[in-house]
Amino acid sequence: MTARTEMKPSRAKGVAGSKSLFDRQILQAAIRGSFTKLDPRIQVKNPVMFVVYLGTMVTFVASIIHSSLFSWLVTVVLAFTVLFANFAEAMAEGRGKAQADTLRKTRTETEARKLLADGTTETRIRASDLQTGDLVVCEAGDVIPSDGEIVEGVASVDESAITGESAPVIREAGGDRSSVTGGTMVLSDRIVVKITATPGNSFLDRMISLVEGADRKKTPNEIALSILLVALTVIFVPVVVSLEYFAHFAHTGVAIVTLVALLVCLIPTTIGALLSAIGIAGMDRMVQKNVLAMSGRAVEAAGDVSTLLLDKTGTITFGNRMASRFVSVGGTTADELARAARLSSLADETPEGRSIVVLAKNEYGIRDTDSGTDFEFVPFSATTRMSGVNFKGSQIRKGAAEAIKRWVIEQGGDVPTEVDEITRDIANAGSTPLVVAQDQRVLGVIELKDVVKPGIKERFAELRKMGIRTVMITGDNPLTAAAIASEAGVDDYLAEATPERKLELIKEEQEGGKLVAMTGDGTNDAPALAQADVGVAMNSGTVAAKEAGNMVDLDSSPTKLIEIVEVGKQLLITRGALTTFSIANDLAKYFAIIPALFIAAYPQLKILNIMHLHSPITAILSAVIFNAIIIIILIPLALKGVKFRPAAASEIIRRNVFIYGVGGVIIPFIGIKIIDIILTVTRLY
Numbered sequence: 001m002t003a004r005t006e007m008k009p010s011r012a013k014g015v016a017g018s019k020s021l022f023d024r025q026i027l028q029a030a031i032r033g034s035f036t037k038l039d040p041r042i043q044v045k046n047p048v049m050f051v052v053y054l055g056t057m058v059t060f061v062a063s064i065i066h067s068s069l070f071s072w073l074v075t076v077v078l079a080f081t082v083l084f085a086n087f088a089e090a091m092a093e094g095r096g097k098a099q100a101d102t103l104r105k106t107r108t109e110t111e112a113r114k115l116l117a118d119g120t121t122e123t124r125i126r127a128s129d130l131q132t133g134d135l136v137v138c139e140a141g142d143v144i145p146s147d148g149e150i151v152e153g154v155a156s157v158d159e160s161a162i163t164g165e166s167a168p169v170i171r172e173a174g175g176d177r178s179s180v181t182g183g184t185m186v187l188s189d190r191i192v193v194k195i196t197a198t199p200g201n202s203f204l205d206r207m208i209s210l211v212e213g214a215d216r217k218k219t220p221n222e223i224a225l226s227i228l229l230v231a232l233t234v235i236f237v238p239v240v241v242s243l244e245y246f247a248h249f250a251h252t253g254v255a256i257v258t259l260v261a262l263l264v265c266l267i268p269t270t271i272g273a274l275l276s277a278i279g280i281a282g283m284d285r286m287v288q289k290n291v292l293a294m295s296g297r298a299v300e301a302a303g304d305v306s307t308l309l310l311d312k313t314g315t316i317t318f319g320n321r322m323a324s325r326f327v328s329v330g331g332t333t334a335d336e337l338a339r340a341a342r343l344s345s346l347a348d349e350t351p352e353g354r355s356i357v358v359l360a361k362n363e364y365g366i367r368d369t370d371s372g373t374d375f376e377f378v379p380f381s382a383t384t385r386m387s388g389v390n391f392k393g394s395q396i397r398k399g400a401a402e403a404i405k406r407w408v409i410e411q412g413g414d415v416p417t418e419v420d421e422i423t424r425d426i427a428n429a430g431s432t433p434l435v436v437a438q439d440q441r442v443l444g445v446i447e448l449k450d451v452v453k454p455g456i457k458e459r460f461a462e463l464r465k466m467g468i469r470t471v472m473i474t475g476d477n478p479l480t481a482a483a484i485a486s487e488a489g490v491d492d493y494l495a496e497a498t499p500e501r502k503l504e505l506i507k508e509e510q511e512g513g514k515l516v517a518m519t520g521d522g523t524n525d526a527p528a529l530a531q532a533d534v535g536v537a538m539n540s541g542t543v544a545a546k547e548a549g550n551m552v553d554l555d556s557s558p559t560k561l562i563e564i565v566e567v568g569k570q571l572l573i574t575r576g577a578l579t580t581f582s583i584a585n586d587l588a589k590y591f592a593i594i595p596a597l598f599i600a601a602y603p604q605l606k607i608l609n610i611m612h613l614h615s616p617i618t619a620i621l622s623a624v625i626f627n628a629i630i631i632i633i634l635i636p637l638a639l640k641g642v643k644f645r646p647a648a649a650s651e652i653i654r655r656n657v658f659i660y661g662v663g664g665v666i667i668p669f670i671g672i673k674i675i676d677i678i679l680t681v682t683r684l685y
């Protein structure tokens with residue numbers, strides 16, 4: 001069994017299947033949502049639209065007092081403006097809500113086979129009664145009752161309930177693929193899982209509230225933009241009120257309805273109506289890529305990252321480093337080396353450790369159980385870079401060459417020069433050398449083979465085009481690192497990185513406000529994942545890694561970060577484009593309304609009436625109608641995002657400011673004119 005099943009092409013399909021953007025059920029729910037969102041407690045959260053909301057009430061009251069077709073029409077159009085904004089947000093939320101419903105069905109009540117303290121007796125309890133630290137047994141056909149870490153065994157697991165992907169994945173104790181998710185199903189073998197989730201707070205629970213947008217908060221960028229929009233709104237209120245005075249001087253008596261219409265046209269309603277939909281849709285596009293972003297802030301940061309850090313083993317390479325060869329040194333025989341390597345790996349649950357036991361058995365037929373009570377195993381740690389066993393007064397260690405050499409010298413031994421040659425040759429080939437020593441003596445070297453994932457070089461080239469630097473970080477030696485780095489085509493690499501060093505590197509890269517993204521799967525990646533602005537943990541990784549990051553990639557694909565960056569950039573570009581459009585757009589409405597208001601008093605203003613609108617009344621009506629309709633027209637763009645292709649950010653911004661800025665000025669002129677013609681030919685006015 002290999003881990004290679006986990007490398008799959010990215011799909012458009014998302015969590016628990018996907019629905020089209022304009023699914024009928026979603027549409028119906030969104031229409032309902034447009035009305036339920038009329039609750040003032042919801043409206044007040046969007047200041048720009050709240051002004052329209054209050055404006056509608058004012059014109060409504062005005063229409064009752066001085067009823068006219070004009071005032072009623074304005075009231076209706078303004079009401080629709082508010083409803084359209086609600087509809088945009090409800091549409092954006094729709095797909096997530098539908099997905100949450102599907103996931104809820106997955107969270108059926110399952111039974112857990114809990115292991116009692118003696119370690120062998122099982123009792124059946126409800127999955128919802130499981131506590132953190134409980135041990136449960138799962139065999140072929142069992143649904144894993146809650147999230148946890150495998151402490152014993154290896155199994156193939158069907159994660160389709162969560163990832164929507166039917167190919168089984170391998171989960172095993174010890175390595176960086178040890179975590180399992182509640183709701184997924186064991187297909188073969190038997191594992192013992194230590195529960196890590198507290199009741200009601202499992203991955204599935206969190207995933208449901210996430211796709212549903214239950215606790216969506218405004219991101220810092222969104223807040224900043226909202227403040228700008230509020231400022232633009234606040235500026236126009238006194239402008240419009242002071243017009244009343246001008247109007248008195250001019251003896252035209254501008255009706256309150258007209259003033260409200262003018263205000264609504266001048267404030268940035270287009271972006272005000274679409275802003276939250278754009279943010280929700282960005283999160284949703286992540287989900288469609290099978291990425292769960294824990295915050296909108298992380299999605300935005302992804303659009304701005306300048307450096308991408310990837311760990312080597314499991315991310316750039318397949319990660320199931322397998323012992324492929326024993327090379328003995330000095331007077332040691334190959335058999336002796338294999339025996340010692342095996343002994344030191346008997347309790348080593350990492351993929352490396354297990355593969356050593358397998359190689360010793362397959363190549364040297366060593367299978368006797370050297371069991372005894374005086375075995376003391378030393379587990380692998382990323383800091384010591386070695387593992388081993390103490391028994392019968394003797395010590396065996398295996399690990400990174402530098403670490404073992406230092407250890408042998410500390411024991412008072414010395415290192416034969418051929419060790420350096422052998423490790424260098426292995427490392428230059430991109431494999432990892434593990435040196436084996438017993439007390440003062442180096443016995444030999446184990447070659448661990450690992451393969452660079454195909455297609456990775458091309459993806460890194462794409463990232464470079466977007467101006468993003470890729471850096472590989474690894475605990476491995478510099479030679480292996482260099483060999484893999486050049487094969488994978490990263491821009492830079494850091495070898496012999498301890499967890500502390502990884503963390504430092506991120507902090508260095510972040511200096512000067514640069515944003516750093518990082519993917520990782522191991523417990524030793526956790527501190528770095530937490531420090532990174534975008535920390536993507538692989539779903540296959542350890543629980544610690546998943547808790548530390550702010551995104552989880554359900555596909556555990558190392559190149560997913562490229563798509564994450566694209567979604568982030570698309571979010572920022574879409575928001576920027578529609579903001580530009582919205583503000584440019586208001587300019588045109590200004591030209592439609594101002595001349596209309598004062599033309600009676602100041603006929604000279606006729607020159608401003610460049611649109612040649614039929615009458616002041618049709619001018620104002622056309623402007624408010626356009627103002628409402630443009631929201632509906634832009635909803636698909638807000639939800640799908642502006643088209644994006646890899647290019648430098650500055651180029652993209654220049655192009656979009658041009659398109660949406662110029663478009664934002666021209667389109668309303670045309671739109672308002674057309675509506676004016678329609679109002680005129682239908683003889684409404």
Ligand SMILES: Nc1ncnc2c1ncn2[C@@H]1O[C@H](COP(=O)(O)OP(=O)(O)OP(=O)(O)O)[C@@H](O)[C@H]1O
Pocket residue numbers: 311312313314348350352353380381382383385386387398399400401432433434473474475476477522524
């Ligand atoms: N089970 C093990 N026993 C002894 N030494 C090991 C074992 N696994 C790995 N090593 C050694 O320790 C080094 C550091 O391992 P670590 O997991 O920190 O990084 P890595 O897996 O090489 O790289 P990455 O950070 O990309 O995952 C390895 O390069 C290897 O030399």
Ligand SMILES: [K+]
Pocket residue numbers: 264265266267268269270586627
């Ligand atoms: K407006």
Ligand SMILES: [Mg+2]
Pocket residue numbers: 176313475522
């Ligand atoms: Mg590792």
